[in-house]
Amino acid sequence: EVQLVESGGGLVQPGGSLRLSCAASGFTFGTYWMTWVRQAPGKGLEWVANMKEDGGEIYYLDSVKGRFTISRDNAKNSLYLQMNSLRVEDTAVYYCGRGWAEIDFWGQGTLVTVSS
Amino acid sequence: DIVMTQSPDSLAVSLGERATINCKSSQSILYSSNNKNYLAWYQQKPGQPPKLLISWASTRASGVPDRFSGSGSGTDFTLTISGLQAEDVAVYYCHQYYHTPRTFGQGTKVEVK
Numbered sequence: 001e002v003q004l005v006e007s008g009g010g011l012v013q014p015g016g017s018l019r020l021s022c023a024a025s026g027f028t029f030g031t032y033w034m035t036w037v038r039q040a041p042g043k044g045l046e047w048v049a050n051m052k053e054d055g056g057e058i059y060y061l062d063s064v065k066g067r068f069t070i071s072r073d074n075a076k077n078s079l080y081l082q083m084n085s086l087r088v089e090d091t092a093v094y095y096c097g098r099g100w101a102e103i104d105f106w107g108q109g110t111l112v113t114v115s116s
Numbered sequence: 117d118i119v120m121t122q123s124p125d126s127l128a129v130s131l132g133e134r135a136t137i138n139c140k141s142s143q144s145i146l147y148s149s150n151n152k153n154y155l156a157w158y159q160q161k162p163g164q165p166p167k168l169l170i171s172w173a174s175t176r177a178s179g180v181p182d183r184f185s186g187s188g189s190g191t192d193f194t195l196t197i198s199g200l201q202a203e204d205v206a207v208y209y210c211h212q213y214y215h216t217p218r219t220f221g222q223g224t225k226v227e228v229k
Contacts, residue, residue, distance in 0.1 A: 035218075037166075045158075045166065045209055047218035059216045095165055101213045102156040102171035109165055 002026040009110030022079040022096030030074035033100035038092035122221035128229040135197040139210035154214035
């Protein structure tokens with residue numbers, strides 16, 4: 001059974017940092033693109049970043065470029081999102097998902113709240 | 117960026133009746149070299165992550181009931197729920213993966229009338 005479990009969310013002040021993790025199981029992690037998608041409270045879905053199987057291609061939403069870094073450790077079946085210089089508007093549930101095209105499996109998400 | 121616009125924002129349908137959700141992209145998401153439309157549909161119930169329903173505009177994901185169907189090509193797409201069930205109450209999103217950044221529609225809330 002495919003499982004994606006996010007962790008690392010929490011309350012942080014504007015300008016602060018957080019590192020999100022996504023632990024994958026039930027599939028060969030190193031053979032899939034992986035994606036981060038966020039959802040602000042009561043709002044729709046927003047794609048954040050994705051990364052190729054071997055890390056050779058990485059893409060970001062313009063508003064997070066230079067502040068967020070996606071990475072992965074295929075030996076640990078894990079995906080990460082390092083988030084620096086956080087802004088109030090980054091407040092959201094962050095989901096990790098499997099796939100380059102459609103996202104066929106999603107984690108339950110982790111809530112990031114940026115507030116003073 | 118490709119803008120995805122769904123209509124309506126919400127709709128109420130009687131149980132057993134048809135629900136139709138439209139999604140329009142600001143540019144074609146049909147890739148001519150393989151004749152595939154780079155579009156997916158997701159269902160999201162309250163407090164849950166999205167669930168993939170349809171990929172490539174019309175291919176149902178594994179385990180998705182056949183009352184869900186996707187159609188359309190180019191810039192205009194439709195998700196149809198033929199015979200609404202109580203468990204179909206949710207928000208539905210379209211999603212283009214033709215171009216980066218990937219973008220989603222704003223969502224359509226489906227309720228029971």
